[in-house]
Amino acid sequence: MTFRNSLWLIPMILPGAVHADAMADAQALIATHTEIPVFVPPGEPFDARSCMADKSVFSIPVSMTIPFAVALEDGMARAAAEVGFEYTVWETQGGMDSYIQGVDHAVTQGYDLIDLAGGINPVWIGPQLLQAKESGAVITTTHLYDETQEQADFVDASARVPFSSVGEILAAWAYVETEGAPNVLIIGSDDVLPTGPFVESIQDQLSTYCPECEQQYLNVPLAEWGTRIQSGVQSALLANPDINYILPIYDSMSQFVTPALRIAGVEVPIASFNGTPFVLDMVREGTVKMDIGESLGWAGYAAVDAQMRQLCGLEVPEDLGIPLLIFDSANVETAGIPANFDDGYGDAHIAGYRALWMLD
Amino acid sequence: MTAQTTIASSAFLQRNWAKDAERFALLGAWAILIAIFAFAVPDTFFTWRTFSSMFGSQAVLVVLSLAILVPLTAGDFDLSAANVLVFSAMLVAVTNVQLGFPIGISIVLAIAVGAFIGAINAAFILYFRIHSLIITLGVGTFLQGLTLWMSQSQTISGISMGLVEMVVINRLFGIPLAFYYGLALALVMWWVLEYTIAGRKLLFVGRGREVARLNGVKVDRVRMLSLVASSTLAAIAGVLYAGMTGSADPNSGTTLLLPAFAAAFLGATTLYPGRFNPLGTLLSVYFLITGITGLTMLGADAFVQSLFYGGALVVAVSLSQLVRGRQPQSFG
Numbered sequence: 001m002t003f004r005n006s007l008w009l010i011p012m013i014l015p016g017a018v019h020a021d022a023m024a025d026a027q028a029l030i031a032t033h034t035e036i037p038v039f040v041p042p043g044e045p046f047d048a049r050s051c052m053a054d055k056s057v058f059s060i061p062v063s064m065t066i067p068f069a070v071a072l073e074d075g076m077a078r079a080a081a082e083v084g085f086e087y088t089v090w091e092t093q094g095g096m097d098s099y100i101q102g103v104d105h106a107v108t109q110g111y112d113l114i115d116l117a118g119g120i121n122p123v124w125i126g127p128q129l130l131q132a133k134e135s136g137a138v139i140t141t142t143h144l145y146d147e148t149q150e151q152a153d154f155v156d157a158s159a160r161v162p163f164s165s166v167g168e169i170l171a172a173w174a175y176v177e178t179e180g181a182p183n184v185l186i187i188g189s190d191d192v193l194p195t196g197p198f199v200e201s202i203q204d205q206l207s208t209y210c211p212e213c214e215q216q217y218l219n220v221p222l223a224e225w226g227t228r229i230q231s232g233v234q235s236a237l238l239a240n241p242d243i244n245y246i247l248p249i250y251d252s253m254s255q256f257v258t259p260a261l262r263i264a265g266v267e268v269p270i271a272s273f274n275g276t277p278f279v280l281d282m283v284r285e286g287t288v289k290m291d292i293g294e295s296l297g298w299a300g301y302a303a304v305d306a307q308m309r310q311l312c313g314l315e316v317p318e319d320l321g322i323p324l325l326i327f328d329s330a331n332v333e334t335a336g337i338p339a340n341f342d343d344g345y346g347d348a349h350i351a352g353y354r355a356l357w358m359l360d
Numbered sequence: 361m362t363a364q365t366t367i368a369s370s371a372f373l374q375r376n377w378a379k380d381a382e383r384f385a386l387l388g389a390w391a392i393l394i395a396i397f398a399f400a401v402p403d404t405f406f407t408w409r410t411f412s413s414m415f416g417s418q419a420v421l422v423v424l425s426l427a428i429l430v431p432l433t434a435g436d437f438d439l440s441a442a443n444v445l446v447f448s449a450m451l452v453a454v455t456n457v458q459l460g461f462p463i464g465i466s467i468v469l470a471i472a473v474g475a476f477i478g479a480i481n482a483a484f485i486l487y488f489r490i491h492s493l494i495i496t497l498g499v500g501t502f503l504q505g506l507t508l509w510m511s512q513s514q515t516i517s518g519i520s521m522g523l524v525e526m527v528v529i530n531r532l533f534g535i536p537l538a539f540y541y542g543l544a545l546a547l548v549m550w551w552v553l554e555y556t557i558a559g560r561k562l563l564f565v566g567r568g569r570e571v572a573r574l575n576g577v578k579v580d581r582v583r584m585l586s587l588v589a590s591s592t593l594a595a596i597a598g599v600l601y602a603g604m605t606g607s608a609d610p611n612s613g614t615t616l617l618l619p620a621f622a623a624a625f626l627g628a629t630t631l632y633p634g635r636f637n638p639l640g641t642l643l644s645v646y647f648l649i650t651g652i653t654g655l656t657m658l659g660a661d662a663f664v665q666s667l668f669y670g671g672a673l674v675v676a677v678s679l680s681q682l683v684r685g686r687q688p689q690s691f692g
Binding site: 064065067070131190218219220221223224225226227228230231232234235236238239241252255256258259260262263264265276277278279282283285287338 | 401404405407409410413414416423512513514515516517518524528529531536562604605606607609610611612613614615616619640649652653656657661662665
C-alpha cells in the first residue's frame with residue numbers, strides 16, 4: 001500500500017484532526033468573503049469607447065417589476081453611459097409574449113447585441129433568438145447560468161454567476177455556526193435554472209465537511225413560494241425537530257420561512273443568498289442570521305464588460321467575477337438603513353472598470 | 361302499512377342515507393387521510409404539534425376563501441379578492457413601516473380601503489350591468505398595478521411586532537390566534553346564512569335573482585353588500601397575511617386566489633351539498649393542508665402535492681355529482 005493509497009485511513013484514525021481541518025477550511029472560506037472586495041480585472045484592458053462607438057445593445061430583463069432586475073439594469077445602463085454607447089432596456093413586466101416582442105423590436109431596429117438579463121432562459125424564445133442571430137445580432141445572457149452550466153447552442157456569450165461558490169459559502173457557514181454538527185434544511189426551486197448546481201454544491205460541500213451530518217432538500221416551484229414554502233418548512237420541522245439551520249437558496253424565500261418558524265414555535269437560524277434589501281433589513285432586525293450579497297451595480301458593470309468583449313472580438317470571462325460578501329449582524333448596517341442593492345460593497349469596481357476600458 | 365308505503369319509506373330512507381353520506385363524505389375522507397398518515401408517519405404526523413401547526417398556518421387562506429364565498433353565494437365571482445389581500449397587506453406595510461403610522465391605524469385604513477374597493481366593484485357591476493368576472497378581473501389587475509407602484513416593486517419588512525404577536529406568536533391551546541380568527545369568522549358567517557333574514561336573502565338571490573326580485577328582495581342591494589363584504593374580508597385576510605410574515609410583498613399573495621376558489625368549491629360538496637357554505641369551506645382548507653402536510657412528511661415531490669390538490673377537488677366534486685344522480689348543479 002503506497003502512502004497516497006493509504007490516505008483514506010486518516011479520517012478513521014484521526015477523526016478529530018479531520019474535523020479540525022474541515023472547520024479551519026470552512027472558517028477560512030468565510031473569512032475571504034467578509035472583507036470589502038477589491039477589484040480584480042477580468043481580462044486585458046481594451047479601448048471600449050472606440051470599439052463600441054457604432055455599436056448598440058438591447059437588453060431584455062426578466063421583469064421590470066422585480067427589484068433585483070431593475071437594480072441590475074440600472075447598473076448596466078450606468079456602465080453603458082460611462083462608455084457612451086447606445087443601450088436600451090425593454091421595459092417589460094415579464095411574459096413570453098413580451099420577450100418575443102422585445103426580440104422582434106431589437107431585430108427591426110438593428111441592434112448589434114440582444115441580452116437576456118436576470119433569469120430569462122433563452123430556450124423559452126429559441127426560434128425568435130435564432131432568427132435574430134441569422135439577422136446578425138449577437139445573443140448574450142446575464143445573470144442566468146451557473147459557471148458549471150453549458151449555455152444554449154445559439155447563445156454567443158454568458159455573464160455567469162458563481163452559484164456553486166455561493167453554495168460552498170452557505171455550507172461552510174452552516175458548518176461553522178453549528179460547530180461542526182449541521183442538520184440542514186435546504187430550500188430551492190428546481191424550475192429556476194441554476195438551482196441544480198447551486199443545491200448540489202451545498203450538499204456536496206456539507207458532505208465533504210461532515211459525511212455523517214443530515215441534510216434535507218425541499219423543492220418549491222417559484223410560482224408556489226407564497227403557498228408552499230411555509231407549509232413545507234413546518235412539515236420538515238415537525239418531521240425532523242433536530243434541524244438546526246435553514247438555507248433558503250434565494251433570499252426572498254425567507255419571508256415565508258419566518259412565519260413557519262413562528263407557527264412551529266422554534267428558533268432555527270436562516271442563511272441565504274442574493275442581498276435583497278428587505279432580507280438585509282431582516283438580518284439587521286435579527287430575523288435572518290446571514291445573507292450573502294452580490295453588488296448589482298458591480299454585476300451591471302461586469303455584464304457590460306462581457307457584452308463589449310463579445311462585440312469587440314475579445315475573450316469573454318468565464319463568469320461575472322462579482323465579489324460575494326457576507327452580511328451578518330456585524331456589518332449589515334453598511335448596506336444602508338433601510339438596506340439597498342448597492343451599498344456595503346465599496347466602489348472599487350467603478351475605478352477598476354474605467355481603467356480596464358481605458359476611459360481615463 | 362301497505363306495500364306501496366313500505367317501498368316509499370325505504371326509498372326515502374335510502375335517499376336520506378345517500379344525502380347523509382354525501383354531507384359527511386369529506387369529513388370521512390379527512391379522517392381516513394389522517395389515519396393513513398398517522399399509520400405511515402406515526403411519530404411525527406399524529407402529534408398535537410403537527411395539528412396546531414396545520415391549524416395555525418391556514419388562517420389567511422380560510423379568510424380569503426370565506427371572503428369570495430359571500431358573492432359566490434349571491435351568484436357573483438370576485439376575482440379581485442387576492443389582489444385586495446395583497447394591496448391591503450402592502451398598505452399596512454407602507455403606512456406602518458415607511459410612513460410611521462401606528463399599527464392600529466394602518467389596519468383600520470387597510471380594511472376601510474378594502475370596503476371601498478368592494479363598493480367600486482359593485483358600482484361597476486350593478487350600474488353598468490357588466491358580469492362580475494370582467495369587472496373584478498379588471499379591478500384586481502388595476503390594484504396589482506397600484507400595489508407595485510406603492511411598493512416600488514419591493515418587499516417591505518419590519519411590520520410592527522404587535523400585529524405579528526396578535527396573529528402567529530400569541531397562542532391559545534398551543535394554536536396561533538390566527539386560527540381562531542378564521543374559525544370565528546366561519547361560525548359567524550354560518551349563523552348569518554342560516555339564521556338571519558339577510559343571510560337567507562343572500563341565498564335566495566344566488567338561487568334565482570328574478571324569483572328573489574319578484575318576492576320583494578332588493579337584489580341589487582344584496583349583491584352590492586356581498587361584494588363590499590368580500591373585499592372587506594379580503595382586506596382582513598391581507599392584514600393577517602402581513603401579520604403572518606411580518607412583511608408584505610407585491611406578488612406572492614395573488615397565488616392564493618385559486619386555492620381559495622378550490623376550497624370554496626370543495627366546501628360546496630360537504631355539510632350542505634350544492635351550496636357554498638362557510639363550515640364546508642373551513643373543512644376543505646384543513647382537508648387539503650392535511651394532505652399536503654402528510655405528503656411533505658413522507659418526502660413526496662412538489663408535483664405530488666399539486667396532483668393531490670387538483671385531484672382531490674375534481675374527485676370530490678365528481679363523487680358528489682354521482683350521489684345526486686349527475687344532475688346539473690347550480691352553485692349558489
